[in-house]
Amino acid sequence: MRTAGWTDSVTVLDRLTAVLEAFGDEEELGITELARRANLPKSTVSRIAADLARQGCLDHVDGKLGLGAKLFELGNAVEGPRALREAALPVMAGLRDATGQTVYAALVDGPDVVIVCIVRGRSSLPRGAAIGARRAAAATPFGRAIIECATAKDAGHVADGGAWVTSPIPWAGSEVDAVVALDAVGAEISVDRLALDTWAAAMAIGRRLASVRSSS
Amino acid sequence: MTELTATAPPLEHGSVLERILAILEAVRAAEPELSITELAFRTQLPKSTVSRLVAALVEQRYLTRTECGVALGLRLFELGARASLPRRLRAAAGPVVRELWEATGERVGLWIHQGTDMVSVAAVPGRLPMLPTRAGMRTPALTTASGKAYLAFCSDPRLVDQVSAPLVDDAADRFRRELRDVRDSSIARDEGVAYSGVVAVASPLLSVNRVVVGSISIAGPEGAMDPDEVAPLVHAAGVALSRRLAAA
Numbered sequence: 001m002r003t004a005g006w007t008d009s010v011t012v013l014d015r016l017t018a019v020l021e022a023f024g025d026e027e028e029l030g031i032t033e034l035a036r037r038a039n040l041p042k043s044t045v046s047r048i049a050a051d052l053a054r055q056g057c058l059d060h061v062d063g064k065l066g067l068g069a070k071l072f073e074l075g076n077a078v079e080g081p082r083a084l085r086e087a088a089l090p091v092m093a094g095l096r097d098a099t100g101q102t103v104y105a106a107l108v109d110g111p112d113v114v115i116v117c118i119v120r121g122r123s124s125l126p127r128g129a130a131i132g133a134r135r136a137a138a139a140t141p142f143g144r145a146i147i148e149c150a151t152a153k154d155a156g157h158v159a160d161g162g163a164w165v166t167s168p169i170p171w172a173g174s175e176v177d178a179v180v181a182l183d184a185v186g187a188e189i190s191v192d193r194l195a196l197d198t199w200a201a202a203m204a205i206g207r208r209l210a211s212v213r214s215s216s
Numbered sequence: 217m218t219e220l221t222a223t224a225p226p227l228e229h230g231s232v233l234e235r236i237l238a239i240l241e242a243v244r245a246a247e248p249e250l251s252i253t254e255l256a257f258r259t260q261l262p263k264s265t266v267s268r269l270v271a272a273l274v275e276q277r278y279l280t281r282t283e284c285g286v287a288l289g290l291r292l293f294e295l296g297a298r299a300s301l302p303r304r305l306r307a308a309a310g311p312v313v314r315e316l317w318e319a320t321g322e323r324v325g326l327w328i329h330q331g332t333d334m335v336s337v338a339a340v341p342g343r344l345p346m347l348p349t350r351a352g353m354r355t356p357a358l359t360t361a362s363g364k365a366y367l368a369f370c371s372d373p374r375l376v377d378q379v380s381a382p383l384v385d386d387a388a389d390r391f392r393r394e395l396r397d398v399r400d401s402s403i404a405r406d407e408g409v410a411y412s413g414v415v416a417v418a419s420p421l422l423s424v425n426r427v428v429v430g431s432i433s434i435a436g437p438e439g440a441m442d443p444d445e446v447a448p449l450v451h452a453a454g455v456a457l458s459r460r461l462a463a464a
Contacts, residue, residue, distance in 0.1 A: 132297020
């Protein structure tokens, strides 16, 4: 006879995911709120949360629960974002210094866009823009600009009436599309110039990715 | 029909969560990818169990299928990016880390605790080029300055017991005495023990109610970096960052 919940491994994983994803963009939650968002009984969530905390997947912070160090450690080991971040960060910093604008690197995963790296410039970040954020590409101007760029493979692409400048990052051998995007709003440099700079940055990141691959 | 693994009998892994984490950890350690067969061997779980769990983990994007097996999936990256303590530390640390780096020129690291290790949240490169500066690096809490700074202020005696378990008799006593000294001075040192040729100095990071949440450290070349000279700077950085964390 099957007992509900903890013994069936597929159900277990579904519930674990429900609890972990319930945190959304919030940092810390109490058990009651967690149960409400995960849509699970409070007693179940209490048990699951205790197990997750014991394993380091949740941390206790100031009397509430937050996503934990174990997930942080595993997350930093995921190959695609790690390689992209390592290759892109110095180049993106250079692009930001040259233009003053905020620069993003993102992966395209099916219909979604996942932000991997942000280098802050003068503009403020749009709502929901954070490292690790996954958004349906169709839902935001940023997402649509990234998808347009990745689909068209359009170097130095100007999107959304000049609000974004994007360029695909050449990533040989990878099945994943990566794009660098620059927030062009409020720029003191012409959009054409920004497009050229963004394209050059994408090429530089691609070269760094290729040299890591050849040296490993 | 039973499937036998190559060597030792399968370990008792208690809960499904433990098995899942054993699989994810084995894939992480193997980086970038691992075959199902090898995964079963390393976790000492039956291959059928591993296959079943891997299928579920791939479906939920904790793992992704590769040419030769599986690799860690994007969901872990997305969840890890929202981890609470690292986020808080990074948000508060910028000016403090910058100032400490400018004052010393050495590698500055921010660390949180995980099991019997410390995990890096961020690091800025210093004089020693071979010292890694990635986020998510693991170092042992027992021998490193960052670990000792954390343990000395940690209110859970079981953690200290767990970390110091490999030590015997005199070494265990010395370790506990050292932690008491660290508590008095708020400074921990490691002089070439954890990593040969590397000297490190660390101070705890305390949140509200003086609960320790991590540590800040600098690491430099043995013989060239003077721990006594830099200790006050590291201590000041720890205090400044703790204040910023409590205020956030």
